[in-house]
Amino acid sequence: MARKKTKSVIPGFGISFGVSVSILSLIVIIPLCSLVIYSSQLTLEQFFEIITRPRVLASYKVSLATSFIASVINAVMGLVMAWVLVRYEFPGKRILDGMIELPFALPTAVAGISLAHLTVPNGPVGAVFSGLGIDIAYTWVGITVAMTFIGIPFVVRSIQPVLENVEGEYEEAAYLMGAGRLQTFFRVVLPEIRPALIAGFTMAFARCLGEYGSVVFIAGNKPYETEIAPLMIMSELQEFDYPAATSVALTMLLMAFVILFVNAVLQSRASAIVSGIR
Amino acid sequence: MTQNSASKDQKESGQTPQGSRQIRELDQANDASLPGGRTTQPEADAAGSENTYVELRHVSKSFGDFKASDDVSFTVEKGKLAGLLGPSGSGKTTILRILAGLETADSGDILIDGKVVNDIPASKRGIGFVFQSYALFRYMTVFDNIAFGLAIKKTDRKIIAEKVNHLIELVGLAGLGGRYPTQLSGGQRQRVAFARALATEPHLLLLDEPFAAIDAKVRKELRGWLKELIQRVGITSIFVTHDQDEAIEVADQIIITNRGHVERSGSPLEIYNNPQSSFVTQFVGQPTVIENPGRFKGFRRLGDKGGKAVLRPEFISVTKIGEPLKYVITAEDAVVEESYFRGGDFELRVRVNDQLLTVNRPITQEPIRVGEQVKIFISSLYLLDGDKAVTVMNESLSNRSSIYEI
Numbered sequence: 001m002a003r004k005k006t007k008s009v010i011p012g013f014g015i016s017f018g019v020s021v022s023i024l025s026l027i028v029i030i031p032l033c034s035l036v037i038y039s040s041q042l043t044l045e046q047f048f049e050i051i052t053r054p055r056v057l058a059s060y061k062v063s064l065a066t067s068f069i070a071s072v073i074n075a076v077m078g079l080v081m082a083w084v085l086v087r088y089e090f091p092g093k094r095i096l097d098g099m100i101e102l103p104f105a106l107p108t109a110v111a112g113i114s115l116a117h118l119t120v121p122n123g124p125v126g127a128v129f130s131g132l133g134i135d136i137a138y139t140w141v142g143i144t145v146a147m148t149f150i151g152i153p154f155v156v157r158s159i160q161p162v163l164e165n166v167e168g169e170y171e172e173a174a175y176l177m178g179a180g181r182l183q184t185f186f187r188v189v190l191p192e193i194r195p196a197l198i199a200g201f202t203m204a205f206a207r208c209l210g211e212y213g214s215v216v217f218i219a220g221n222k223p224y225e226t227e228i229a230p231l232m233i234m235s236e237l238q239e240f241d242y243p244a245a246t247s248v249a250l251t252m253l254l255m256a257f258v259i260l261f262v263n264a265v266l267q268s269r270a271s272a273i274v275s276g277i278r
Numbered sequence: 279m280t281q282n283s284a285s286k287d288q289k290e291s292g293q294t295p296q297g298s299r300q301i302r303e304l305d306q307a308n309d310a311s312l313p314g315g316r317t318t319q320p321e322a323d324a325a326g327s328e329n330t331y332v333e334l335r336h337v338s339k340s341f342g343d344f345k346a347s348d349d350v351s352f353t354v355e356k357g358k359l360a361g362l363l364g365p366s367g368s369g370k371t372t373i374l375r376i377l378a379g380l381e382t383a384d385s386g387d388i389l390i391d392g393k394v395v396n397d398i399p400a401s402k403r404g405i406g407f408v409f410q411s412y413a414l415f416r417y418m419t420v421f422d423n424i425a426f427g428l429a430i431k432k433t434d435r436k437i438i439a440e441k442v443n444h445l446i447e448l449v450g451l452a453g454l455g456g457r458y459p460t461q462l463s464g465g466q467r468q469r470v471a472f473a474r475a476l477a478t479e480p481h482l483l484l485l486d487e488p489f490a491a492i493d494a495k496v497r498k499e500l501r502g503w504l505k506e507l508i509q510r511v512g513i514t515s516i517f518v519t520h521d522q523d524e525a526i527e528v529a530d531q532i533i534i535t536n537r538g539h540v541e542r543s544g545s546p547l548e549i550y551n552n553p554q555s556s557f558v559t560q561f562v563g564q565p566t567v568i569e570n571p572g573r574f575k576g577f578r579r580l581g582d583k584g585g586k587a588v589l590r591p592e593f594i595s596v597t598k599i600g601e602p603l604k605y606v607i608t609a610e611d612a613v614v615e616e617s618y619f620r621g622g623d624f625e626l627r628v629r630v631n632d633q634l635l636t637v638n639r640p641i642t643q644e645p646i647r648v649g650e651q652v653k654i655f656i657s658s659l660y661l662l663d664g665d666k667a668v669t670v671m672n673e674s675l676s677n678r679s680s681i682y683e684i
Contacts, residue, residue, distance in 0.1 A: 167411060167413060169409045169410075169411055169413035170413050170415065172380055172407075172409070172413070173407070173409060173413040173415075173474075174415075174426070174430075175400060175401060176378060176379075176400050176401055176405065176406075176407045177401065177426055177427035177430055177474075177477075177478060178401040178427060178430045178431055178478070179401075179426075179430045183430060187426075188415055191415070191416075191417035191418075192415075192416065192417065194417075270417075273416065273417055273458050273460065274416055274417075274460055275460060
């Protein structure tokens with residue numbers, strides 16, 4: 001009765017799965033668990049008291065709002081940039097393509113300091129805008145600028161490969177059937193790149209929420225106004241209140257998890273259509 | 279077809295370029311003394327001039343230094359299925375795209391139904407286009423894909439549903455309207471692409487390598503299906519292919535392209551039997567190019583001065599030693615070197631005068647083994663002369679007095 005197990009073409013599922021889980025545990029799960037353990041020194045009441053302090057709540061609001069705005073800007077601008085990089089040939093294309101990744105490579109503090117320097121009211125860019133009555137540095141605008149800077153590669157790099165696969169023939173087919181530019185974009189091209197766009201948006205959003213280095217220099221860090229959530233964690237740490245710091249961190253972890261989970265759900269539907277499994 | 283009516287027709291249309299616009303009768307092809315026409319120019323089907331639906335006049339298109347289309351002219355009759363046949367890079371897809379309006383010609387006129395459509399946008403030309411990759415919208419169901427063109431035109435939903443369901447049935451995909459393209463097989467996808475191209479009720483259907491992406495077995499079946507369906511719908515169609523079997527089997531008219539220009543246009547039989555140009559001769563059929571054809575018996579009059587000729591398997595018959603032979607004097611001794619079973623026949627490679635030739639022998643005849651001495655008889659060949667090709671018959675056949683019957 002015992003049937004011989006058919007062997008997989010790629011050998012060593014056991015080993016490779018073990019390696020995957022070990023690496024994931026070492027670099028992701030164990031550090032995250034320590035958050036839970038630290039927080040668990042508190043009672044549930046204490047925990048909620050810490051994460052709902054008015055100053056902390058204000059920081060969530062700042063973080064979520066600016067991250068969201070920055071990610072929307074990134075989604076739109078990233079789509080345009082990816083489109084330009086995929087569909088057109090122009091001198092300096094390779095250089096521009098390489099520059100997309102600069103925000104990944106640059107130390108975030110460097111980015112923050114230079115952005116702050118540029119956008120203070122007497123800085124080169126800030127002077128222009130303060131003339132128009134807009135203050136960038138030390139306001140939500142400044143935070144959004146820094147976050148946009150940080151998030152842009154996520155959107156461009158997730159859309160680019162997908163857009164490369166959307167053949168020109170798609171657009172031509174739509175065009176031959178009488179669709180105008182807008183109709184072609186919204187009915188044919190957008191559905192193709194929507195999963196990648198959503199992925200890029202959510203990754204940028206999650207990244208912006210957690211961004212610390214570049215934002216603190218430009219934010220001004222006024223309590224209740226321009227304090228971001230990661231800064232709250234930092235300040236709790238500076239007061240050696242580890243449980244409080246981890247409680248806030250845990251809350252942020254939850255937010256990031258929800259965002260990425262929503263993304264995963266949307267992606268799985270899209271990939272089901274494309275791969276033909278339903 | 280007479281020379282007379284061809285030249286009259288030329289005067290009438292005023293623009294047709296050919297000075298040598300003879301459609302030669304098949305029996306004329308057997309006359310080696312007939313000078314070959316100017317084969318680099320297209321031969322429009324003069325008989326169809328009143329019924330012409332599509333016409334290209336001196337269309338040229340360059341991409342940088344590359345001449346994708348070089349003075350292309352041809353006509354296609356209403357209701358016919360024409361095949362643009364040529365090796366890859368010969369400019370056949372460019373011609374199709376210019377016709378569709380996806381590319382603009384640098385010069386020349388494109389006429390559809392007697393109207394110059396050069397400046398008419400693609401979507402207003404009344405064209406259905408089937409892309410090589412089908413370009414089906416992956417995130418739309420089969421139904422929505424087919425309905426796309428109608429939905430864009432803001433057609434009433436009920437009418438859309440009616441038309442689309444009819445088309446789905448027509449192409450034999452009933453019940454699959456709710457599927458996504460990725461859930462279909464290659465053949466089914468092609469049917470969807472076909473239905474989508476027909477949805478807007480075009481008068482001209484253009485198909486770019488319609489069978490290229492389908493595996494060999496289904497391809498054969500789909501060819502017949504497509505031909506039948508196009509006839510049933512009664513739509514003028516032009517398809518691009520690099521596969522001559524496909525073109526010969528499916529098309530009513532074949533237009534052969536080479537290096538951006540039209541080499542030849544005509545019915546499959548005409549082109550096959552009377553290729554006329556050197557290129558077409560070496561492209562259609564199963565050609566073997568031989569050097570110095572004068573060294574073969576029956577072709578001595580070609581002299582010993584070299585030259586090139588093309589032989590096809592059907593020009594050669596093979597007989598075993600001892601089998602009755604009609605033209606003994608012009609038969610050659612040969613040795614069978616290879617033998618392949620091809621279903622109905624054996625394909626034999628025989629060596630004659632140091633030249634390897636391909637010849638078919640039906641399986642109903644007595645088998646010939648590899649290494650066997652045989653007699654072969656070459657009934658005719660195409661002698662290549664510059665860019666022309668002329669038929670040369672074996673002396674035994676062309677010169678009645680030299681027939682020795684046994």
